[in-house]
Amino acid sequence: MADIVIINPRFDISFWGLEHCMPLFGKRANLPVSCLALLAALVPDHHQVTLIDENVEEIDFDRLGRADLVCLTGMSIQGTRLLEILDEVKSRGVMVVVGGPMATVEPEILDGAADVIFLGEADETWPRFLREWEQGTHQDRYEQTEKTDMASLPLPRVDLLKADRYMFGSLQISRGCPFTCEFCDIIVTFGRRPRLKSSAQVLAELESFERAGLTVVFVVDDNLIGNKKAIKEVLRDIIAWQQERAYPLTLFTEASLDLAEDDELMELMGLANFQSVFIGIETPNEESLKETKKLQNVRPNAGSLLERVHRIQARGLDVWCGMIVGFDNDDESIFQVMPRFLADARISAALIGLLHAIPTTPLYDRLKQAGRLNDDEAAERYGTNVVPLGMSPEALRDGFIQVMQDCYDPDAYFGRLDGQFIDDDFKFVLHHLPYWKSHPVAWLKRSFFNYVKFGAVASRLLSVVKDDALRARYKQQLSRVVRQRWREPHILFIYTIKVAMHYHYAALAHAMAQVDDGSGAMPDAGRSFSRAKRPVEERAVA
Structure with missing residues (x-):
């Protein structure tokens, strides 16, 4: 039995990551990359598999040093961190393989950095490599020729x-x-x-x-x-x-x-x-x-x-x-x-x-x-x-920086949000289905928990935001949606999530506008975004 560790490196802060508002929901990351759980499932049962997502936990490199095989997957925007991890693991004498979008579109960057590189889909080549690795006959590059069924x-x-x-x-x-x-x-x-x-x-x-x-x-x-x-x-x-x-x-x-x-x-x-x-x-x-x-x-x-x-x-x-x-x-x-x-x-x-x-x-x-x-x-x-x-x-x-400033200015953002959720009275399909008439207990339970979640997120948001003007604006927005749509707890909850998301977007847009060195170069936040x-x-x- 081999000890196999599969790693997803951390991402830089980005629009989709919602990093600035994750603590409001008691979470560390928005979602796991889907390949982690799939790659683990493709490993034969006689091996031990550990998944590490650096976006929700720190990497224990001493623990990696005891592994038989370390696999990394990542996108080009994770490239810098992916290479750092490769160097650290290889310095401990552990075999390292790498695949994913970055390996597929920029394999030349990984030449010499990993023992084995996978290009494209790897649903067939990953299990094949593991069989050949056990037999001591593996290659240093795998590319799946047929699309996965x-x-x-x-x-x-x-x-x-x-x-x-x-x-x-x-x-x-x-x-x-x-x-x-x-x-x-x-x-x-x-x-x-x-x-x-x-x-x-x-x-x-x-x-x-x-x-x-x-x-x-x-x-x-x-x-x-x-x-x-x-x-x-x-x-x-x-x-x-x-x-x-x-x-x-x-x-x-x-x-x-x-x-x-x-x-x-x-x-x-x-x-x-x-x-x-x-x-x-x-x-x-x-x-x-x-x-x-x-x-x-x-x-x-x-x-x-x-x-x-x-x-x-x-x-x-x-x-x-x-x-x-x-x-x-x-x-x-x-x-x-x-x-x-x-x-x-x-x-x-x-x-x-x-x-x-x-x-x-x-x-x-x-x-x-x-x-x-x-x-x-x-x-x-x-x-x-x-x-x-x-x-x-x-x-x-x-x-580009100005567009970000304009689009995530509070007046612009909440103008768009209120245009849909208040002025246009937007409704999700689920919450006006005849289905609920025959399931009243389930509907009441769902409504109760949506009220609770609305209150919890709104309370956390108003306690976390330190900027007085921004906190006052969020309070104003939350008060408005309560007045207009208090009978619809799901709308209240989703609207509150969108207010919290603005906190993330506003932080990114603000960071993008900060050019401290006078060079006129794109700020780090801007490159990431x-x-x-x-x-x-x-x-x-x-």
């Missing part, structure tokens, strides 16, 4: 996670996306043909999260609705599972904007208790959308961007979105257009980033050929490796 995957070892330290669970139903967005490496890694798990697999995973006490689950698919016909069947089975148990789990995910064009799909997602959906809108500039081949967002017959966002919201799904500045068709006017678009869309949570060219993507290849990639020094200075076409690098960097991990990047590759 999702129906063949085992139940992830959620039981090995320190579940009580996370706010959400992470579940993957499908891999792959049918679209061809130029800046995205999803189709390079997972392909354009979406592959799904069976309903039985998905329901077994939902049960494992329920047992672990993780009652909110993020479905980390790059695009849940890539295969609409197939996902509808899975959603129907999730609905039945949820209703048999009085809806124990809340779900959220990422999907493409063409969700707005399928009423049945939106209804099924609502009935399955998907409450929020992250959508890559990217930009209100149609020419930029065409440039980057985000053609699913440019469909005149389907309505404008705003009309489609409002259509999804009207079906009881809260929309989060990703936005990007720095496309070739962007000029400095984008820095005024984007805040106005978000205000009109009534989207409170928008991950805004600088365009970044990921190795292996068509964007990277095009810009490299054109000589428009910054070197490392310039990328640090401007926060991106892309040399913009429609403005100077300084104008792009400064405009501009390349912040999107939920789609929580990928189940080794």
